[in-house]
Amino acid sequence: MQTYNVSRETFKTLSDFVDILTNWQAKMNLVSSKSLPEIWTRHIADSLELYQYLNVDAKRVYDIGSGAGFPAIVLAIAAQGEKRQTSFKLIESITKKTLYLNDVKNKLGLKNVEIINDRSENLKLQPANFVTARAVANLNKLFSLALPLTDKKTVLILPKGKTYQEEIIEAKKIWAFDVIVKKNQVSDDGVVLIVSNLRKLR
Secondary structure, eight states, rough: TTTTTTOHHHHHHHHHHHHHHHHHHHHHHOOOOGGGGGGGIIHHHHTTTGGGGGGGTTOOEESSSSSTTHHHHHHHHHHTTTTOOEEEEEEEEOOOHHHHHHHHHHHHHHHTTEOOOOGGGOOOOOOOOOOOOOOSOOOHHHHHHGGGGTTTOEEEEEEOOTTTHHHHHTTTTTTTEEEEEEEOOOSSOOEEEEEEEEEEOO
């Protein structure tokens, strides 16, 4: 529990989440089978790494391509454990994955989570305070998916691997944005990109 800097209750909920995911993994491919034995370091801790960048008073966090629930389910568990008034909308276009996500939400009693079975570009939502996405697409594609969910105050929190510099260079050909690169403390070659003031150049 101290390793993950969470309360006993939050650790228990995270453990229950891992159990649900493992059961569903037998029916559909949610995460790489090779990463299952390392789920706490590869997925849980990696997702919790983003929590420090969410403002305590954040009201709306939108997660794109939620898949197995990383990082959004983990962040929602942490936020509910601290009784934050933050709502998480998990946007997933694959219907069978939303069945799994709704099962997670219901079994864990996550009242701060809403599952949306649609593509982000089809949605008309109040702009997010924060947008997250993990292992979904390169920055160019991610920015296109995220733009309809943002306004000038929205911050994107994006975990990335060792190709992040090339992705930033490519994205700057089409997009204007400010970016802060933070070292991911639980991944040897990972970083977290804090992106703000996103707008399209052309």
